[in-house]
Amino acid sequence: MSAQISDLLLSPETFFQDLFAEEVSLRIPALIILVAAAIGAVNAYLVSTVTGAVMAQAMPGFGSLMLLIGSVMAFIGAFIMWAIVAGIFHAISMAFKGAGEFRRTLAAVGWGYIPRAFASVISLAISLTYLPLIRVPTFRATQDPSAIAAAIQQVMTQPAMKEMMVMTTVVGIIFMIWAAWIWIPGVRHARALSRKNAMITVLVPVILYCAYSLYTVISGFLLFGGA
Numbered sequence: 001m002s003a004q005i006s007d008l009l010l011s012p013e014t015f016f017q018d019l020f021a022e023e024v025s026l027r028i029p030a031l032i033i034l035v036a037a038a039i040g041a042v043n044a045y046l047v048s049t050v051t052g053a054v055m056a057q058a059m060p061g062f063g064s065l066m067l068l069i070g071s072v073m074a075f076i077g078a079f080i081m082w083a084i085v086a087g088i089f090h091a092i093s094m095a096f097k098g099a100g101e102f103r104r105t106l107a108a109v110g111w112g113y114i115p116r117a118f119a120s121v122i123s124l125a126i127s128l129t130y131l132p133l134i135r136v137p138t139f140r141a142t143q144d145p146s147a148i149a150a151a152i153q154q155v156m157t158q159p160a161m162k163e164m165m166v167m168t169t170v171v172g173i174i175f176m177i178w179a180a181w182i183w184i185p186g187v188r189h190a191r192a193l194s195r196k197n198a199m200i201t202v203l204v205p206v207i208l209y210c211a212y213s214l215y216t217v218i219s220g221f222l223l224f225g226g227a
Contacts, residue, residue, distance in 0.1 A: 008114065012182045013185040015185075016108065016190070017189055019111075020100075020190060024103055026103065026107055026110065028110075029106070029107050029110020030110060032113050032114055033110055036078055036117040037076075038075065039120040039124055040074045040075065040120050040123075041072070042124060043120065044071050044073070045071040046124075046128070048066050048069075048070035048071070049067060050131065050161075051066065051152060051155065052064070053136040054137070054152055055148070082106070082109060085109050085205075087102075089105055089108075089191075089205070090105040090191070093191040093193055093197070096201065098197075098201075099191060100190050100192055104190035105187065105191060107190065108183065108186030108187050112180075112182040112183040112186055114179075115182065116175055116176070119171050119175035119176075123168045123171055123172070130160045131164070133160035134155060134160045134164075135158065136155060137151045137155070165217055169213050169214065169216075169217045172213060173210045173214070176209065179206075180202050180203060184198050184202045185198070
């Protein structure tokens, strides 16, 4: 298996050519998503401790609920995104008369999530580094939306929070590009596409995702008082 993973990361064309020559299994792709989901859930829990600490002052007991919701949504969301990404690739490839059942596309996307799992580990390390540097403002218990918003703004405008957001976004984009490099031959062999059509199928949504990620960070800075 180590040799297979090495081929996947270094020579995905050969890997998927061999993979789709046999019956496709979703067992290992699902395991890859599971690992990424578990790491993402831990990271979401840690990041939620900041906003959760703010909300806990306004509404005691609500902070713990936010931590639970954040981690559960991150875990479940990883599996939902697996299906969504595969669905997008599968739908776009239909325009190029792609042939091959959805299960094959799902497998290709799942295998390509290994770089995303690496990104989750690095993002977790970034969070562990920066979260202790973020100061949570204290205020008297209140349900006044303006007071809560002001406290959250104080958190979001701190240099440590901004640096953490930027670094996490950059890491996500870098590893998304690596994933796309794997997805292109994966989708090509899963859907019997030409190299050009496989590139269009994968790169269009990936580029849009990366652009949206950058927009989210920039707009977040503007919303919370500029960079």
